Amino acid sequence: MERAQTVERALLLLTAFSEDEPEMTVAELTRRLKLSRTIVVRLLDTLAAAGFLERSARDGRYRIGLAAFKLGSLYAATNPLHTYVSNELARLASETGYTAYVGVLDQAEVVIISHHEGRLPVRFVWTAGDRLPAATTALGKAMLAHLETQQLDAILGTDQIRGLTERSLATRADLDRQLAEIRERGWAVAQDESAVGITAVGAAVLNGNGAPLCGLSLSFLDYPHDPARFSDLGSLVHQAAQRATERVTYYERYGHRAVTTSSKRRSRFIAT
Amino acid sequence: MERAQTVERALLLLTAFSEDEPEMTVAELTRRLKLSRTIVVRLLDTLAAAGFLERSARDGRYRIGLAAFKLGSLYAATNPLHTYVSNELARLASETGYTAYVGVLDQAEVVIISHHEGRLPVRFVWTAGDRLPAATTALGKAMLAHLETQQLDAILGTDQIRGLTERSLATRADLDRQLAEIRERGWAVAQDESAVGITAVGAAVLNGNGAPLCGLSLSFLDYPHDPARFSDLGSLVHQAAQRATERVTYYERYGHRAVTTSSKRRSRFIAT
Known part of the structure; x- marks a missing residue:
């Protein structure tokens, strides 16, 4: 139950990005998800390490990464x-x-x-x-x-x-x-x-x-x-x-x- | 640390699917990830509830879902x-x-x-x-x-x-x-x-x-x-x-x- 909740939060974090808000800071995501900064940073690190998010070289904002694109392409292809x-x-x-x-x-x-x-x-x-x-x-x-x-x-x-x-x-x-x-x-x-x-x-x-x-x-x-x-x-x-x-x-x-x-x-x- | 590991496992589960293996059973995924069946089922339920996976109506095998496709499209668009x-x-x-x-x-x-x-x-x-x-x-x-x-x-x-x-x-x-x-x-x-x-x-x-x-x-x-x-x-x-x-x-x-x-x-x- 505890475990599934963490995954749910990670998925909510991913789906918080949109065409209108393709890039967000840790602070923006923390506000959006109503979670502690510590939890959000841990989720972001995990998602970024797996390539599901990437960080802008300019200001460190997060955005959707290549691993998500590959997964989406797999849906369309298979x-x-x-x-x-x-x-x-x-x-x-x-x-x-x-x-x-x-x-x-x-x-x-x-x-x-x-x-x-x-x-x-x-x-x-x-x-x-x-x-x-x-x-x-x-x-x-x-x-x-x-x-x-x-x-x-x-x-x-x-x-x-x-x-x-x-x-x-x-x-x-x-x-x-x-x-x-x-x-x-x-x-x-x-x-x-x-x-x-x-x-x-x-x-x-x-x-x-x-x-x-x-x-x-x-x-x-x-x-x-x-x-x-x-x-x-x-x-x-x-x-x-x-x-x-x-x-x-x-x-x-x-x-x-x-x-x-x-x-x-x-x-x-x-x-x- | 515990939390991030659960998310890592969920992401590994998602990326286990490929063009060669677009659909997998719980048993296949359990073997693949070398985790207990209980943990895998919990992760699958969470990912399916969020639309990242879907189940085949025929035999209950899991495959990539629409939420993953939407996320991937966002990468390409933004x-x-x-x-x-x-x-x-x-x-x-x-x-x-x-x-x-x-x-x-x-x-x-x-x-x-x-x-x-x-x-x-x-x-x-x-x-x-x-x-x-x-x-x-x-x-x-x-x-x-x-x-x-x-x-x-x-x-x-x-x-x-x-x-x-x-x-x-x-x-x-x-x-x-x-x-x-x-x-x-x-x-x-x-x-x-x-x-x-x-x-x-x-x-x-x-x-x-x-x-x-x-x-x-x-x-x-x-x-x-x-x-x-x-x-x-x-x-x-x-x-x-x-x-x-x-x-x-x-x-x-x-x-x-x-x-x-x-x-x-x-x-x-x-x-x-």
């Missing part, structure tokens, strides 16, 4: 989910020329895990580690559509929701109307809701119990004025998410080795 | 080094059409931090988090050229060095000859040494004491047969690394705010 999904990202980008994303839900936010760049001269808007309010993104809305009302209440509240642009949804009631459509159709749209000028279509990858594991999306600068084309893109993403769902379900049942050692057998299994 | 270097990456990629990389030295290896994709249809070879023997890469060799002999001995040994292809340098003596040339010229070359068909030129970004902080490189599939063009690319990367070095040195002296609040004043300072 999580079975993303391994199976990355093929779908590449396929979506190649079939459409647009940039394809995968992201996961973290409370009311979406964290972008990776993207596959399209051929078209579309700018990158989001990159790995970026966080956005889930209800402003197509992949976020697609995942929210697979949560129970109780879960939605817990993470988004029941009144106003956080937006990023004038076109972002403003209330739970607006969102709920869209979620009902998304459940029916299988894919979500976000137009100018996280960034003006950017449209995206997204769909959710589910586990065996129907809970959302991650979301896939395609984003593009030009809104396709042809409704048929728009719905084609949505269906493409939906199909990709369904294929990924089948693979993940298979993985959950039969494991990683079974999937990777015989891709022939796997694809036959999934097809039936 | 490290002042990479902030200053990322402009140079974009400029190198835009001026040449080739893919530009930034990486750091981690003992005898280089860890790729980020890349900026070029316009040309060149394939990605390395991506964030990838690790390569430093002496097989242009940016790695450029950084090694700024270490003392004693440091090189400590991280690479004095005899055989690790390679990846038939063209990789095989011995410290081979490497030392190249490092002497790199010191003279300011930039390094690696041709077919980390991957067959890939050539790269690289240069090191230094701190105020002349120690290598990171390396920049440009990689391309086609070897420029025109020696003048080849040396132009090397000079471009060298100049980019020198500009980044000036910015980092300025940052170390005057801090982050001074740099970002008045970019006009900064560029005037750097120009003189």
